[in-house]
Amino acid sequence: MSTATRMRTTAASVVPSSAEGVRRPRLDAMLDRGLDHTLTLVSAGPGFGKTITVASWARRRQGDHAVGWLALDHTDDSPHSFWSGVLAAIGASGGVPEASALNDIVPASVFGPREVDIVLAGLADLHRRLVLVLDDFHLIKNPDVLAGVGLLLERLPNRLTLVLITRADPVLPLHRVRVAGQLVEIRSRDLAFNPAEAAELFALEGFRLREDQLATLCARTEGWAAGLRLAAMSLDPDDVDASVERVTGSDRAIAEYLVGEVLQRVAPGDRDFLLRTCVADRICGDLADSITGRSDGQQVLERLQATNTFVTALDAGNQWFKFHPLLRDLLRHRLVLEQRDLLPDMHRRVAAWLAAHQDPVESIRASIKAGDWEQAGRTLLTCIPLILSVQAPALAEVLEPMARRANEHPGLFELLAACAFHVQRRDYTAMGRDTAEAREYLDTAPADLRPTATVLLDLFEQAGSRMTGDATRQIELCRNILRVLDETPRRELPLGRHLRAIATNNLGVGQLWTDDIDAAERSLTESERQLTDLGMELARLNTASYQALLDAMAGRCRRAERRARVTLEGVDRRGWGSETQGMSLHLALGLVLATRGHEDQAAKAVSRGLAATAGTHTDRAIRLGLAIVAVELAVLRGDTAAALEADSRVRAGLARTPGTPIRMRRWADSAGASAMVIGGRPAEAVDRLGDLAVDRGFSAAWQRVWLARALLDLGSLHQMDGVLRPMTEPGWQYREPVVFARLLLAVLAERQHRDGVALAELTVAVDLAQAEGIRRPFLLLGDRLTGMLRRYLVLDGAHPAFVSPLVGDGPEPPAENGRLEHLTERELIVLKYLPTMLKAGEIADDLFVSVNTVKAHLRSMYRKLGVSNRREAVERARALGLL
Numbered sequence: 001m002s003t004a005t006r007m008r009t010t011a012a013s014v015v016p017s018s019a020e021g022v023r024r025p026r027l028d029a030m031l032d033r034g035l036d037h038t039l040t041l042v043s044a045g046p047g048f049g050k051t052i053t054v055a056s057w058a059r060r061r062q063g064d065h066a067v068g069w070l071a072l073d074h075t076d077d078s079p080h081s082f083w084s085g086v087l088a089a090i091g092a093s094g095g096v097p098e099a100s101a102l103n104d105i106v107p108a109s110v111f112g113p114r115e116v117d118i119v120l121a122g123l124a125d126l127h128r129r130l131v132l133v134l135d136d137f138h139l140i141k142n143p144d145v146l147a148g149v150g151l152l153l154e155r156l157p158n159r160l161t162l163v164l165i166t167r168a169d170p171v172l173p174l175h176r177v178r179v180a181g182q183l184v185e186i187r188s189r190d191l192a193f194n195p196a197e198a199a200e201l202f203a204l205e206g207f208r209l210r211e212d213q214l215a216t217l218c219a220r221t222e223g224w225a226a227g228l229r230l231a232a233m234s235l236d237p238d239d240v241d242a243s244v245e246r247v248t249g250s251d252r253a254i255a256e257y258l259v260g261e262v263l264q265r266v267a268p269g270d271r272d273f274l275l276r277t278c279v280a281d282r283i284c285g286d287l288a289d290s291i292t293g294r295s296d297g298q299q300v301l302e303r304l305q306a307t308n309t310f311v312t313a314l315d316a317g318n319q320w321f322k323f324h325p326l327l328r329d330l331l332r333h334r335l336v337l338e339q340r341d342l343l344p345d346m347h348r349r350v351a352a353w354l355a356a357h358q359d360p361v362e363s364i365r366a367s368i369k370a371g372d373w374e375q376a377g378r379t380l381l382t383c384i385p386l387i388l389s390v391q392a393p394a395l396a397e398v399l400e401p402m403a404r405r406a407n408e409h410p411g412l413f414e415l416l417a418a419c420a421f422h423v424q425r426r427d428y429t430a431m432g433r434d435t436a437e438a439r440e441y442l443d444t445a446p447a448d449l450r451p452t453a454t455v456l457l458d459l460f461e462q463a464g465s466r467m468t469g470d471a472t473r474q475i476e477l478c479r480n481i482l483r484v485l486d487e488t489p490r491r492e493l494p495l496g497r498h499l500r501a502i503a504t505n506n507l508g509v510g511q512l513w514t515d516d517i518d519a520a521e522r523s524l525t526e527s528e529r530q531l532t533d534l535g536m537e538l539a540r541l542n543t544a545s546y547q548a549l550l551d552a553m554a555g556r557c558r559r560a561e562r563r564a565r566v567t568l569e570g571v572d573r574r575g576w577g578s579e580t581q582g583m584s585l586h587l588a589l590g591l592v593l594a595t596r597g598h599e600d601q602a603a604k605a606v607s608r609g610l611a612a613t614a615g616t617h618t619d620r621a622i623r624l625g626l627a628i629v630a631v632e633l634a635v636l637r638g639d640t641a642a643a644l645e646a647d648s649r650v651r652a653g654l655a656r657t658p659g660t661p662i663r664m665r666r667w668a669d670s671a672g673a674s675a676m677v678i679g680g681r682p683a684e685a686v687d688r689l690g691d692l693a694v695d696r697g698f699s700a701a702w703q704r705v706w707l708a709r710a711l712l713d714l715g716s717l718h719q720m721d722g723v724l725r726p727m728t729e730p731g732w733q734y735r736e737p738v739v740f741a742r743l744l745l746a747v748l749a750e751r752q753h754r755d756g757v758a759l760a761e762l763t764v765a766v767d768l769a770q771a772e773g774i775r776r777p778f779l780l781l782g783d784r785l786t787g788m789l790r791r792y793l794v795l796d797g798a799h800p801a802f803v804s805p806l807v808g809d810g811p812e813p814p815a816e817n818g819r820l821e822h823l824t825e826r827e828l829i830v831l832k833y834l835p836t837m838l839k840a841g842e843i844a845d846d847l848f849v850s851v852n853t854v855k856a857h858l859r860s861m862y863r864k865l866g867v868s869n870r871r872e873a874v875e876r877a878r879a880l881g882l883l
Contacts, residue, residue, distance in 0.1 A: 015062070015069045015133075016055040016312065022193075022200045024053065030186055031057045031163075035065070035129070038156045038182035040163045041174070047226025047326065048191040050165045051135055058133060065129045066095025071314075072136045073281060079111035080393035082145045083575075086132070087119070095130045096122075101573060108390045108538065109424060110578035112144065116151045118575050124157040137166040146171050153177060192223025205232040213244050226326070233262075255330055262327065263334070266309060273300050274309075274323070275339065278331035279346045279369075284320050290353040291346055344370040355379055361391065365398045376402060377413020380420070381452050385498040387420045388539050388581075396424035406434065412441035412453060419460045426580070426618075428467045435460045451488045455481050455499050462506055469620035470659025471513035478507035501530035505543050512550055513621050515663040515697025517733055520550055541571065542581035548588035553698050555735025557592045557772040558883055562832050564589045583613050587625045594629060595736050597775035599636045606630050620657045624664060627653055631671040635678055636776060643675035666699035673706045682710035692723065701727065701737035708744050709780075720748055739769045740777035747784050755791075762788045763797060770802035770878060778806050801875055823864060823882070830857040831882060834874050 031054065034040030042050045058067045068089035076082045084107050096102050102122035107115070123130070140146065150172050156162060164170065177183040193201065195214050202209050209217075217231055236243040263271050277288045277297075285298025294300075301321045304311040310324035323331065335343065347370030354363035360383035367376035380402075386395045402417035415438035422431035435457050445453050462477035481503040490496055508523030524547050531540040544567045551560035564585050571582045586609025593602035606626050613623045627650045634643035650668050654660055673685035689707045693700035704723050711720040727741040742765035749758035762785070769775070778785060789807045793800055823831065833843045840858065844851040862868060865876045877883040 015058045015067055016051060016071070016135075021052065021056070021204065022197050024197060027053050027186065027190065028057050028060070030184060030190065032061075034163065034184040035131070035161050037184050038162065038180075039153060039174075039177050040161065040184045040186065041169070042163065042165045042186045042191075043167070043169055044186075044188040044191050045167055047224055048188055049225030050191060052225070053186075053191065054133060054135075054163060054165055058131065061131065065131050066093040066126075068093035068095070068130060068132045070132075070134050072134060072139050074139055075394065075397070077140055077142045077145065078393040078397055079142070079144050079148065080107045080109060080390065081397075082140065082142070083107040083111045083115070083119070083148070086134070090123075090130065090132060093130055093132075095126055095128045097125075097127065100125060104573040106390055106537075106574040106576070108574070108576045108579050109392045111148060111575060112578055113148075113151055114577045115575035116148045118572060120152065120155050120157065123160050126157070126159045129159050129161065131161045131163060133163040133165065135165045137164045137170055138168045140170065191225065193218065193225060193228055194223065198223070198228055201228055202232050202235075205235070207232065207235055207237070207240065209240065209244075213240060216244055255326075255333075259330065259334070262309065263330075266304075270300060270304065270309075273297075274304070274327075274331055275335050276342070276346055278323060278328050278335060279343070279366075280350050282314065282320050282322050287350070287353050291349045344372070346370075348372055348375070351375060351379070355382075361386070361395050361398050364395075364402075368398070368401050373402065373405065373411070373413055377411075377416065378449070380413065380417055381449060381456070382494065384416075384420055384456060385495065385502065385536065385539075387424055388502065389536065390538060392424045396421050410437060410441070412438055412445050415441065416453065416456060419456075423460065423463060428464045431460055432464045435464070448492060451484060451492050452495060452499075455484055455493070455503075458484075459499065459502060459506075462503075465659065466506060466509065466621070467619055468659050469513075469624065469657040469661075469664070471510040471621065471661045471664075473659065475507060475510035475514065478503045478510060482507070497530065498534055498536065501527055501534055501536065502539060504530060505539055508543070509546050512546060512553075513664055514661050515695065515699060517550065517554060517697070520546075524550065538576070538579060538581050541567065541576065541579065542584075545582050545584040545588070549584045549591070552588040552591040552595070554733055555595065555739075555772055555774060557595055557774065558832070560588055561592045562829075564592065565828070578612065580619055583609060583619055583622045584625075585609075586612060587622055587629065590626065590629045590633075594633055594636065595776050596773045597636070597779050599633050602629070603633050606633065620653075620660070621664065624650065624653050624657065624660065624668070628668050628671045631675055635671070635674045636779065638678060640675065640679040644679065647672040647675050663693075663697055663699040666693060666703055670699065670702040670706045673710065677706065677710050677713065680713075682713040685710040686714070696732050698734050698737075701732060701734045701741075705737045705740040705744060708741070712744065712747065717748055717751060720744070724748075735768055735772060736774050736777065739765045739774050740780070742768070743777050743781055743785065746788060747781065750788060758788055759791060759795070762792060766792065766797065766799050766803060770799040773802075773878060773880075773883065775806070802878065823861060827857050827861050827864075828882070830854060831861060831873070831877055834870055834877070835883060 031040060042054055044050055055069075058069065061067065068091075070085045070089040072082075072085065076085055083105075087102060087105055087107070090096055090102060100122055102119065105115075105118060105122070140149075149170075153162070153172060154176070174183060195211075195218055198218050199209060199214055202214070217228065220227075231244075234243055263274070266274070273288070273292055273294070276292050277283050279291065280287060283297075283301065285301060288297030288301065289295055301311060302318055305313055305318070305321065310327040311321055312324070314320040314322060322328075347366050351363045351366035351370060351372070354360070354366060360379050364376045364379050367373075367379060380399070383395070386392060399417040399421045402414050403421035406414035406418040415434050418434040419431050419438065422428070422434060438453075438457055442450060442453060442457070458477045458481045462474045462481075465471075465473040465477065482500065485493065485496055485500050485503070488496070493499070504523050505527035508520045508527060511517075511520035511523055524543050528540065528543045528547070531543060544563060548560050548563035548567060551557075551563060567582070568585050568589070571577055571579070571585070576582060586605050590602045590605040590609065593599075593605060606629050609626045610623070610630075613619060613626065627646065631643055631646040631650060634640075634646050650672065654665060654668060669688050669690065673688045676682070676685040676688060686707060689703055689710070692707070693703055704727060708720045708723045711717070711723065724741045724745050727738055728745070732738050742761045746758045746761035746765065749755070749761060765777070769778070778789075786807055789803050792803055793807070797803060829847065830843065833846070838846070840854045841851045844854045847854070858870075862873055865873055865880075867873045867876050874883065
């Protein structure tokens with residue numbers, strides 16, 4: 001576990017502890033009242049005792065309720081960091097069952113409404129009331145984070161109470177919560193100590209003050225908790241009146257008091273320790289030793305905590321500590337005044353320690369504070385693959401100063417940081433400018449870093465090519481990268497394995513779009529192995545998504561659907577639905593469902609994909625693929641107007657994507673031609689399709705079948721045979737267009753009164769189609785096949801269960817949503833095992849469930865499918881397109 005992860009976990013796992021102070025029943029009662037409301041807002045300026053008040057109450061209520069506590073800081077002002085902390089706090093509360101979906105969510109770079117809905121669904125299943133406290137919420141200003149919290153407020157489950165501790169009212173729809181009577185507000189006036197409470201506070205410090213002394217202190221501090229506590233610490237028992245007179249409520253006075261009465265009361269060595277270690281936001285003994293050059297950091301921190309010197313432990317084991325913000329601010333101010341020259345060195349020490357303890361992101365932050373841009377850049381080159389991980393938002397936030405610096409003081413490191421920053425923000429135009437400029441500085445790079453920098457710039461450029469749909473350039477760049485990796489000694493490329501995995505992954509994507517299916521499959525399989533070994537989950541998601549798409553295009557529908565659905569389930573469980581790496585899943589699922597003739601379900605998958613890829617900076621190839629499938633779905637429905645309108649959108653998209661591979665343009669032309677064919681314009685379709693391709697790729701196969709279909713309507717039967725006959729030869733790897741070709745040849749033979757040949761071609765088509773549930777070609781040819789299909793049934797063809805629904809002699813496959821209504825997702829997963837030789841116990845082991853669970857799913861499936869055994873279930877599922 002990285003240092004950053006450990007610090008976040010401890011910050012989100014322990015209700016802050018402090019010595020029991022003044023009991024304030026009136027505030028406890030207000031907080032108790034909040035348990036029956038949606039939101040408790042504790043809003044007041046610094047030092048009003050907000051955290052102490054809520055923490056004391058929370059500790060007393062922990063026996064009755066689960067309490068999750070998250071202490072926010074400036075690094076949490078991004079969707080990834082904020083929701084990571086929230087989920088850690090919820091998980092640490094003790095109120096989340098082990099099987100809860102909340103334990104599976106891993107926030108990534110985007111955490112929007114869809115992801116908040118997943119959190120809400122998990123919270124709704126809690127069996128115990130949960131109090132979630134978000135401390136220092138005023139540090140949250142990111143509109144996306146605030147929007148997510150606003151959505152949480154609107155739909156908060158009954159078993160959850162939200163407590164926000166903040167210095168200023170947050171930009172949330174508080175008026176709605178207030179009008180609904182679901183808001184409990186605790187303000188400065190509520191938190192202010194009244195005279196009786198102040199008297200008790202001073203009594204705990206050993207002072208029995210007179211009424212006039214209390215009145216003076218309460219008037220000067222206006223009941224401000226920090227002021228009163230500091231006053232109590234400063235009172236001189238030998239001259240209380242005089243010390244009361246010295247207490248003021250201004251910030252300056254409190255600062256002077258901290259200098260005079262806190263810093264001057266600690267030993268000189270401890271003061272120097274505080275002064276030097278305040279450069280770190282959080283501190284542990286070993287880090288303190290690295291900064292100070294001493295060896296007693298842990299002992300000093302524990303001693304300062306024990307003497308209440310504004311040092312607080314963040315965990316029960318006293319490993320991590322933080323200074324009170326007022327003290328820390330004061331110390332940093334004094335450090336600038338007294339030891340300004342030491343500041344850069346101390347930040348460098350922090351950076352070195354963090355880098356050595358596997359926290360490169362915070363190490364970069366410390367190097368930037370030190371003004372050491374080269375060290376920040378060197379550290380970046382050790383962790384830059386994080387920009388493709390769930391840590392990408394945190395890394396981008398740290399890199400922003402370097403990215404800004406690149407505008408005025410460009411250098412290789414600054415421009416590489418700008419590239420990474422703009423990749424995470426999906427601003428590929430800016431990234432392209434950064435990449436081009438950075439290449440001019442490659443000759444100035446240190447020799448030991450030049451190979452890494454060269455590969456990174458190629459990777460950034462290929463990312464831009466991928467987003468703009470230029471698969472040819474993408475392939476060229478990935479091959480360049482792999483060549484450099486092969487020619488460079490591993491010691492000169494410490495990240496070689498990571499960079500190779502990323503390049504191989506993207507090479508496979510480019511090969512898929514250029515119709516090199518065998519090469520794409522090899523590249524994606526190899527990258528899957530590499531990425532799994534390296535634990536690069538988001539990049540592996542990209543591989544799995546394109547493997548599903550490759551299977552769908554090849555007509556391996558069963559495997560494609562299984563991959564797509566299982567991967568989508570994982571995406572939704574982790575809250576990764578908005579990540580670009582998973583966008584091709586929607587296209588894969590849309591293709592499979594369209595191939596099987598489930599146009600309504602396919603339309604939903606396409607719509608979800610188009611919504612997910614909306615915006616300027618998106619994967620153009622995926623968006624174009626979804627748009628092409630939308631044309632095909634309209635054709636399947638027989639809706640000419642919708643098909644032609646969708647085709648016009650595809651052509652407009654192609655015009656905006658000049659680097660689109662010729663094979664994708666050919667696929668688009670084939671879809672557009674199909675719209676013209678069903679619209680009764682076959683001659684225009686022939687013109688749109690142009691000259692036949694000489695390859696045997698995906699788009700070439702579809703070009704041939706739609707050209708033949710247009711020729712059929714034109715009566716050019718001899719030409720039609722010449723177009724289709726090559727597709728009967730071995731080597732055509734795309735099953736659905738081959739099925740379509742065989743059916744068209746059957747229609748052609750029937751037109752020529754060669755009934756035996758027609759039935760033979762039909763039989764081959766059925767054999768190919770039934771194994772994967774391919775129905776679309778049959779539906780597109782409709783009545784032209786009815787007679788032949790009936791003869792097939794009369795002659796006892798091998799697959800009557802598949803053919804009967806096509807002629808209306810058997811149960812229809814599920815209509816819209818029928819599949820999901822008939823079988824649950826878990827039943828569908830078990831169903832995929834039935835054609836195998838695995839027994840129920842072996843299936844259970846593979847799925848990590850009990851054998852009784854598997855048997856229960858089997859009984860339910862048999863009932864729903866109307867069968868009595870495993871063999872019948874497989875046949876029935878295949879007939880329905882479920883296998």
